[in-house]
Amino acid sequence: MDYFKASRFFLFAAIFAVVIVTSSTLFPFIVGKYVFFRACVAFATIFFSLGILFQDQKDEMIKRMKEIIKHPLAIGVAAFVATFVLAGFFGVNPSASFWSNFERGEGGFQIISLGIFFFLSTILLRDWKAWKKFFILFITASALVMLYGVGAGLDMNGFVGEKFSTNMRFAGSLGNPAYIGTYMLFAAAFALICAFRAVTKEEKRWFFVIAGLAVFSSWASQTRGAFLGLAAALFVSLLFVAYNNQKYKKYILGVLGFLVVVSALLMTQRNNPTFQKIPGFRVFTISLQEQTAQTRLWTWNAALKGVKDRPVFGWGPENFSVVFDKYFDHRHYNLKTGGETWFDRAHSLYIDSLVQTGIVGFLGLLTMLGAFFVVWKKSVLLKGISIEERGVLLGLMIMYCVQGFVLFDILPTYIALFSFLAYMASRTQKESK
Numbered sequence: 001m002d003y004f005k006a007s008r009f010f011l012f013a014a015i016f017a018v019v020i021v022t023s024s025t026l027f028p029f030i031v032g033k034y035v036f037f038r039a040c041v042a043f044a045t046i047f048f049s050l051g052i053l054f055q056d057q058k059d060e061m062i063k064r065m066k067e068i069i070k071h072p073l074a075i076g077v078a079a080f081v082a083t084f085v086l087a088g089f090f091g092v093n094p095s096a097s098f099w100s101n102f103e104r105g106e107g108g109f110q111i112i113s114l115g116i117f118f119f120l121s122t123i124l125l126r127d128w129k130a131w132k133k134f135f136i137l138f139i140t141a142s143a144l145v146m147l148y149g150v151g152a153g154l155d156m157n158g159f160v161g162e163k164f165s166t167n168m169r170f171a172g173s174l175g176n177p178a179y180i181g182t183y184m185l186f187a188a189a190f191a192l193i194c195a196f197r198a199v200t201k202e203e204k205r206w207f208f209v210i211a212g213l214a215v216f217s218s219w220a221s222q223t224r225g226a227f228l229g230l231a232a233a234l235f236v237s238l239l240f241v242a243y244n245n246q247k248y249k250k251y252i253l254g255v256l257g258f259l260v261v262v263s264a265l266l267m268t269q270r271n272n273p274t275f276q277k278i279p280g281f282r283v284f285t286i287s288l289q290e291q292t293a294q295t296r297l298w299t300w301n302a303a304l305k306g307v308k309d310r311p312v313f314g315w316g317p318e319n320f321s322v323v324f325d326k327y328f329d330h331r332h333y334n335l336k337t338g339g340e341t342w343f344d345r346a347h348s349l350y351i352d353s354l355v356q357t358g359i360v361g362f363l364g365l366l367t368m369l370g371a372f373f374v375v376w377k378k379s380v381l382l383k384g385i386s387i388e389e390r391g392v393l394l395g396l397m398i399m400y401c402v403q404g405f406v407l408f409d410i411l412p413t414y415i416a417l418f419s420f421l422a423y424m425a426s427r428t429q430k431e432s433k
Helices: 003-019 031-054 058-068 072-089 094-099 108-124 128-153 177-196 201-220 224-244 246-268 291-309 320-326 349-378 387-403 411-427
Strands: none
Touching: 003 031, 003 108, 003 128, 003 411, 031 058, 031 108, 031 411, 058 108, 072 094, 072 108, 072 349, 072 411, 094 108, 108 411, 128 177, 128 201, 128 411, 177 201, 177 224, 177 387, 177 411, 201 224, 224 246, 224 387, 291 320, 291 349, 320 349, 349 387, 349 411, 387 411
């Protein structure tokens, strides 16, 4: 038996955790996903370990392991995982920080599983053929995510979710439109990478179509954080490609200018009732006076007060509700309209990191993100990749960093992020020698 092949199989299977919806559980869009993902990673780890013990390729795999642990991205991911778990042990509820709960499942154990997923992917997927298969499976999973949302929207038997309506925000099989916006942009980027590396024109066209559908699904979620991330990614990516490709520089700058003008004009109409009736126009209604923006600001204020109380290791992952209750802002509740009076997240990747894992965990997060930019900028091997693909790689990380100001991660977005980082590490692994 080829143990390493079996390990790869379970890594590929883990991608499909995003599709699982368990209607019999209290949190149907969450529980099944993390149970399936953790099981797949566990089996992948077991078979990889058996391969190291009994298979002829073990020497090659051990060599790869020694190479990858020196890679900046591997160091960054290890720093993120280690500081996240460490902060939990110093938090107010170490058990909750490590095991989490049924509603989130984002404790230390899951972060360790994601770290293992990253390292195994980097070690076992070494060439473009393997990564192309990985991306195609990821895109397939994202298509199933979309199809589930269609089934729920049509109120088909056995599907859980919101029915189609004028103001409906598409959520797919993730259950929350805030997350599908970001997840589908990862799928779009992976499709673009495949398109730029496609051998035939027909294959290239198909991947471009898939990327377009993924962006459309992201837009249909009407998630403003993802939209801001997409806008920033397009701006940076197009500028990068224009700077490095003089042949298309004028055309790219023209398209970029057109998009900026159109977006600015639509933003000026964000309070126009006629425009507000347009499906998807919600992404342009960005204002600090908007209700969701206000609740975030109140929550961030409470979170920053919590940071002052426990600045080094924070309150521990999964313990933000303690901070929210301690510094509760009464404006969250309105006698006339009601409101949300319980938050377990600050709704910001960076503020959540600060309050839950302290300065130590926050530095771990920045180390992981910063490692990407170091590798992207300095890698000699990346010069063998097309300018367009390099633009996509840069834009994708820009998108993630920008959307993180107003959103936080769940398992599907974590899977997408760690898949992306693993691809980047695998493509540049030889440079770490």
